[in-house]
Amino acid sequence: SQTIHQWPATLVQPVGSPLSLECTVEGTSNPNLYWYRQAAGRGLQLLFYSVGIGQISSEVPQNLSASRPQDRQFILSSKKLLLSDSGFYLCAWSPGWQGGYTFGSGTRLTVV
Amino acid sequence: SQKIEQNSEALNIQEGKTATLTCNYTNYSPAYLQWYRQDPGRGPVFLLLIRENEKEKRKERLKVTFDTTLKQSLFHITASQPADSATYLCALDNASGGSYIPTFGRGTSLIVHP
Numbered sequence: 001s002q003t004i005h006q007w008p009a010t011l012v013q014p015v016g017s018p019l020s021l022e023c024t025v026e027g028t029s030n031p032n033l034y035w036y037r038q039a040a041g042r043g044l045q046l047l048f049y050s051v052g053i054g055q056i057s058s059e060v061p062q063n064l065s066a067s068r069p070q071d072r073q074f075i076l077s078s079k080k081l082l083l084s085d086s087g088f089y090l091c092a093w094s095p096g097w098q099g100g101y102t103f104g105s106g107t108r109l110t111v112v
Numbered sequence: 113s114q115k116i117e118q119n120s121e122a123l124n125i126q127e128g129k130t131a132t133l134t135c136n137y138t139n140y141s142p143a144y145l146q147w148y149r150q151d152p153g154r155g156p157v158f159l160l161l162i163r164e165n166e167k168e169k170r171k172e173r174l175k176v177t178f179d180t181t182l183k184q185s186l187f188h189i190t191a192s193q194p195a196d197s198a199t200y201l202c203a204l205d206n207a208s209g210g211s212y213i214p215t216f217g218r219g220t221s222l223i224v225h226p
Binding site for chain 2 (some may be wrong): 032034036042043044046049059088090092094100101102103104105106108
């Protein structure tokens with residue numbers, strides 16, 4: 001069966017520090033991968049999606065970036081965090097055809 | 113602009129009753145509409161998907177309807193239980209370059225009282 005792993009679960013980082021969140025999927029190949037952010041009391045905001053290795057599409061311009069170095073690995077990064085980067089970050093995958101999206105357990109990021 | 117609207121006010125119902133949640137959208141022509149459940153501090157969990165050419169879909173105590181003329185989906189939970197208390201999100205898919213890009217509503221909180 002397919003599983004998605006996302007870590008860390010919580011993170012407290014100072015303003016201006018770098019960020020690296022990792023997401024991996026097991027049990028499938030060539031998944032579509034997504035990064036979302038959910039601010040408190042807000043909806044899910046799509047940040048990046050990827051349909052293949054090295055293919056990244058950005059939905060929202062900001063100081064975050066994403067990379068897909070391997071088929072089932074998706075990384076969210078920042079060189080310098082802002083206070084406004086605080087939120088709940090979720091990775092998700094889909095098989096490419098339409099069957100719903102499977103989310104990871106999320107990372108709660110607090111920038112202080 | 114494209115918009116997905118879900119009732120921002122929490123829905124409070126008594127155990128055993130049917131909960132009905134609404135998802136309205138504008139400026140979309142979605143091929144698929146999905147419903148998810150999200151518990152506090154957790155990622156959303158996929159519940160049901162309905163296609164544009166389907167009027168209704170059922171799964172156990174869950175029922176989803178999809179009216180592309182009204183641009184509305186209704187999500188029903190029959191015989192509701194306190195364990196059904198959660199936030200429910202609807203999502204629409206935009207097709208882009210052969211891939212599906214999901215957009216989520218903000219969700220409606222359901223509280224089932226014993």
